[in-house]
Amino acid sequence: MKTSRRTQVFWIVGAILIIAYAIIPVLWIVSLSFKEGDDITNNSFLPTVWSWENYKTVFASDLFTTALRNSVGMALIATTISVILATLAAYAISRLNFPGKRLVLGVALAITVFPVIAIATPLFNLWRTLGLYDTWLGLIIPYLSYSLPLAVYVLAAFFREIPWEMEQAAQVDGATAWQAFRRVIVPLAAPGVFTAAILTFFAVWNDFVFGITLTSSEAARPVPAALAFFQGASQFSQPTAPISAAAVVVTIPVVILVLLFQRKIVAGLTNGAVKG
Amino acid sequence: MAAIEMRNIVKEYGDGFKAVNDVSLDIADGEFMILVGPSGCGKSTLLRMIVGLEDITSGDMVIGGNRVNEKAPRDRNLSMVFQNYALYPHLTVFENIAFPLRLQKGLAEEDIRRRVQDAADMLELNEHLERKPANLSGGQRQRVAMGRAIVREVNAFLFDEPLSNLDAKLRGQMRTEISRMQRRLGTTTVYVTHDQTEAMTLGDRVAVLRRGFLQQVASPRELYEQPVNMFVAGFIGSPPMNFLPAVVAGDRLKLPFLEIDVPAAAAGRVTDGQLLLAGLRPDHFEDAGLLDDVKRQRGALFRARVDVTEWLGDAQYAYIPFEAGDEVTKQLAELAAELDSEALRTQLVVKIDAMSRLRENQEAQFWADTRRMHLFDPRTGENITRDESAAAELAQLEQEKLQERMA
Numbered sequence: 171m172k173t174s175r176r177t178q179v180f181w182i183v184g185a186i187l188i189i190a191y192a193i194i195p196v197l198w199i200v201s202l203s204f205k206e207g208d209d210i211t212n213n214s215f216l217p218t219v220w221s222w223e224n225y226k227t228v229f230a231s232d233l234f235t236t237a238l239r240n241s242v243g244m245a246l247i248a249t250t251i252s253v254i255l256a257t258l259a260a261y262a263i264s265r266l267n268f269p270g271k272r273l274v275l276g277v278a279l280a281i282t283v284f285p286v287i288a289i290a291t292p293l294f295n296l297w298r299t300l301g302l303y304d305t306w307l308g309l310i311i312p313y314l315s316y317s318l319p320l321a322v323y324v325l326a327a328f329f330r331e332i333p334w335e336m337e338q339a340a341q342v343d344g345a346t347a348w349q350a351f352r353r354v355i356v357p358l359a360a361p362g363v364f365t366a367a368i369l370t371f372f373a374v375w376n377d378f379v380f381g382i383t384l385t386s387s388e389a390a391r392p393v394p395a396a397l398a399f400f401q402g403a404s405q406f407s408q409p410t411a412p413i414s415a416a417a418v419v420v421t422i423p424v425v426i427l428v429l430l431f432q433r434k435i436v437a438g439l440t441n442g443a444v445k446g
Numbered sequence: 447m448a449a450i451e452m453r454n455i456v457k458e459y460g461d462g463f464k465a466v467n468d469v470s471l472d473i474a475d476g477e478f479m480i481l482v483g484p485s486g487c488g489k490s491t492l493l494r495m496i497v498g499l500e501d502i503t504s505g506d507m508v509i510g511g512n513r514v515n516e517k518a519p520r521d522r523n524l525s526m527v528f529q530n531y532a533l534y535p536h537l538t539v540f541e542n543i544a545f546p547l548r549l550q551k552g553l554a555e556e557d558i559r560r561r562v563q564d565a566a567d568m569l570e571l572n573e574h575l576e577r578k579p580a581n582l583s584g585g586q587r588q589r590v591a592m593g594r595a596i597v598r599e600v601n602a603f604l605f606d607e608p609l610s611n612l613d614a615k616l617r618g619q620m621r622t623e624i625s626r627m628q629r630r631l632g633t634t635t636v637y638v639t640h641d642q643t644e645a646m647t648l649g650d651r652v653a654v655l656r657r658g659f660l661q662q663v664a665s666p667r668e669l670y671e672q673p674v675n676m677f678v679a680g681f682i683g684s685p686p687m688n689f690l691p692a693v694v695a696g697d698r699l700k701l702p703f704l705e706i707d708v709p710a711a712a713a714g715r716v717t718d719g720q721l722l723l724a725g726l727r728p729d730h731f732e733d734a735g736l737l738d739d740v741k742r743q744r745g746a747l748f749r750a751r752v753d754v755t756e757w758l759g760d761a762q763y764a765y766i767p768f769e770a771g772d773e774v775t776k777q778l779a780e781l782a783a784e785l786d787s788e789a790l791r792t793q794l795v796v797k798i799d800a801m802s803r804l805r806e807n808q809e810a811q812f813w814a815d816t817r818r819m820h821l822f823d824p825r826t827g828e829n830i831t832r833d834e835s836a837a838a839e840l841a842q843l844e845q846e847k848l849q850e851r852m853a
Contacts, residue, residue: 333530333532335528335530335532336532336534338499338519338528338532339526339528339532339534339594340534340545341498341499341518341519341520342497342498342499342519342520342524342525342526343520343525343545343546343549343594344520344546344549344550344598345520345549346518346520349549353545354534357536358534358535358536360536
């Protein structure tokens with residue numbers, strides 16, 4: 171099919187519009203983060219003088235650095251646990267026939283759309299009684315309960331794509347079920363595992379509701395929640411610019427992750443396994 | 447290497463459907479056994495039961511003298527080539543072939559390297575060892591799958607339609623290659639196919655299955671010449687055997703176009719007025735004009751109008767339509783449906799010499815080798831003219847060939 175010049179132009183213009191719509195707020199925050207002092211009221215998109223002042227302020231503040239440590243730590247732990255459990259669960263779901271299999275997947279899907287705010291208050295009371303309030307564990311548990319179903323869903327779809335013959339061939343070749351899983355299925359599902367890991371990491375990294383309701387101090391407060399407590403260089407100035415700087419800092423890991431694993435996420439590793 | 451014995455093997459699914467029904471089959475050590483039949487006949491299921499990927503509902507599966515019903519695939523020491531090859535896409539060709547060896551404990555790296563090299567030499571895969579399966583052609587992938595199968599010393603090789611994904615030319619080459627490899631290694635082999643040529647050329651013996659039931663196990667020659675029933679007769683051979691209505695009239699047999707004496711083998715087993723089905727293969731016919739007198743004496747002559755001819759260079763097919771009663775037409779349609787084909791019209795397919803100048807839509811004189819004709823009971827499908835002594839002779843011949851090879 172030949173695309174005419176007009177449709178080509180239409181697509182290019184459309185793409186530019188959508189990209190602009192998405193990227194302008196981001197660029198604006200980046201621009202704000204480089205504005206010095208009262209420069210944020212300069213009525214122009216770009217700063218008059220490019221300055222690192224806000225970044226210095228942010229990293230000088232204990233509030234931010236401990237929150238960053240909390241965020242990184244909890245996100246990594248939650249992601250690791252979630253991906254390991256999800257891989258095993260998804261494999262079972264895709265390969266075994268057991269009563270209630272559809273129910274498990276249905277419930278998993280239901281959980282991902284369940285409003286987070288609805289369980290925030292009950293959890294707050296429960297965690298205070300149990301002593302989990304304001305601890306890493308107290309946040310990791312609800313993170314898991316939301317990210318696990320998502321990861322299971324993504325991975326189950328991936329496992330289904332892998333031909334049964336792969337494991338059967340491995341079994342005939344002399345592998346135990348575990349060996350077949352570890353040496354054949356897991357490497358083949360790697361793109362799926364990465365996708366699930368990144369989705370989980372983002373979900374946890376971006377969480378605000380649990381972060382603000384289940385913490386009261388720097389002991390476990392993650393960055394998105396900490397930003398709300400942020401104060402500027404002095405008590406009397408609006409901390410817009412430093413918050414922008416902090417926002418840019420927390421966005422960077424996400425961008426790096428996507429760039430690093432972009433190619434891994436692209437499926438297609440199974441090419442050539444069977445007749446192509 | 448080992449013999450495989452199957453005793454009354456049954457595979458019943460949860461819904462009560464029996465995919466394999468009471469199959470007993472002995473495969474001798476070193477024998478090349480073909481499982482063949484139309485789709486859904488249970489041939490693949492049976493193969494997967496041998497290798498252990500499918501549970502056995504009842505019966506005994508004995509490999510090398512040990513009952514293996516409850517053994518996991520890895521404990522049966524068999525290797526299998528899958529229809530879609532099932533190569534490991536994340537491993538190189540070398541690692542794909544080495545995979546079964548790496549799973550065996552205590553094999554030195556050097557040993558593994560040597561054995562993979564040997565397998566690669568045999569299959570001419572040396573220049574591809576470091577490549578990934580995705581970068582190989584279909585034929586190369588097929589060879590890697592075979593390499594993975596032959597790298598270990600196993601009790602038997604199992605093939606599940608290994609050539610069906612290749613194009614016709616490559617299929618012919620790989621067929622010869624498989625045959626050569628099996629002869630050289632002398633390993634017991636079970637090979638599932640629905641391809642006529644593969645079944646006839648590769649196997650020492652061929653087992654024909656129909657809806658889970660074993661019909662006949664015999665050498666290709668015996669299947670072709672002495673089939674036990676209409677199903678086997680119709681399944682083996684391409685183009686398939688012609689079935690013509692034949693009515694017994696005293697000691698004569700009336701067929702469309704010709705009338706002959708009731709064959710001696712059927713005498714006493716048929717009653718006057720009985721409707722039978724006569725089976726004549728396309729190559730049992732000839733253009734009467736091209737025959738020498740000696741040959742002419744041995745068969746029957748008849749005149750018929752040719753509808754269509756197909757000239758293939760080395761042979762020529764002529765199609766001769768005939769009228770058959772409703773009962774026969776229905777019966778032939780049923781048989782055709784079961785054989786994965788379609789009977790559009792009742793017609794005689796005749797293979798004649800390529801030299802024949804026969805023209806379409808003209809009447810011509812044909813010769814039929816009626817001595818090689820078989821008669822079938824239309825109700826049971828049973829072959830009432832099967833020559834048991836000739837069949838036994840062919841079986842004996844096959845036995846001797848195998849023993850000679852294994853010695």
